[in-house]
Amino acid sequence: MTDSTAAGSGQYAEVNGINLYYETHGSGHPMILLHGGLGSGEMFGPILPTLADHHQVITADLQGHGRTADIDRPLDIRLMGDDIAALIDHLGLRKPDVVGYSLGGGVALQVAIKHPEKVGRLVTASAHVSRDAIYPEILQQQGQVSAAAAEFMKDTPMYELYQRVAPRPEDFPKLLDKIGEAMAKDFDFSEEVRGLRMPTLVVAADADMAPPSHYVKVFELLDGGLRDGGWQGEARPKGGHALAILPGLTHYDIFLSPLFAAVTLAFLDQKS
Structure with missing residues (x-):
């Protein structure tokens, strides 16, 4: 790596045919934390100290x-899920919790679907x-993501981050092509969600990329939102699943x- 500014404080793991960068923060029960598309583990900077106060947090930069x-290889959340499963083995972690946002949430879901024995609790x-859950206008915008858009993204935080830390900054147009x-x-x-057991x-967010009703339907797949929970919570979803629609966010x-950090910690730290 020639650019010294690209060197982070983390390490690399040769897993599943990819040289995966990860950082470790804090101590406690391990949590794998996965970022969104065109981002990196750095994007969690504002909430990382809160999470790392309670857990050993491992952020991984996805393919x-x-x-x-x-x-x-293609950018496929199923393949990236295998990368994270291999990282869990590489680090010798026993059933870490896996938390992911956006693209990382899809990858976290695939780790849970394909490698359920490796996951303690899951947050997507x-x-x-x-x-088809995504709003039509967003699908239309996504259809315009390609290498041709690279020039128009030069003033964005995503481009700045990539230029600063990527081993090959010139690959940004290729990344846009693959994401598109x-x-x-x-x-x-x-x-597959219906079959989750962890x-x-x-x-x-209450103003997310898909309507709140979609996330309610996902909760229903997990036996949630189908009945009153009972005075003692005895009729809550059988697998210990939960739903959080966070107000005032996108x-x-x-x-x-901080709301995302708070609900994540409250869920992960339940004893049941």
């Missing part, structure tokens, strides 16, 4: 993001489980919010 260089924030291709593919993981918290600021 082609942050300090993790891209490799010759602002992560829709089917493509990934977002164009249809998907629906509803049935306690799962579904989080969204898809683009929820990951910075």
Whole structure:
């Protein structure tokens, strides 16, 4: 790595065919924390101290993001889920909690679906489980993401971050092409969600990329929102699942919010 400013305080793990960058903060029961698209673990900076006061927090830069260089394969949340599962093994972690936002929420979900024995508790924030849940105007915007958009993004925080930390800053247009291709593919993981057995918290902003009703439907797949919970909580969802719609937030600021940190910690620290 030639640019000294690109060197973070973390380490690299050769796992699943990718050289994955990660950082470790704090102590306690481990939490894997996964960032959104065109971001990196750095994006959690404002809430990281709060989370690290309670847990050992491991942030990982996903394929082609942050300090993790891209490799010759599509950007697919299922493959990135395998990367994180391999990182869990590499670090010798026993059932860490896995928390993800947006793209990272989709990856966290795939870790839980494909490698359930490796996950303690799961938190997915602002992560829709089917493509058709997204507002039509957002799908239209996503259809315009490609290398051709790189020039127009030069004043954005995402571009600044990538230029500052990426091992190959010149790869930014390629990353946009890959993200555009990934977002164009249809998907629906509803049935896989229905099969989740680890306690799962579904989080969204009240003005997110998909309507609140979508996240309520995800909660229903997990046996939630179907009946009164009972005086002692005895009729709450059988798997210990929960739902949080956070007020006054959007898809683009929820990951910075103390509310997100608070509900995440409250859920992860339940003893049941």
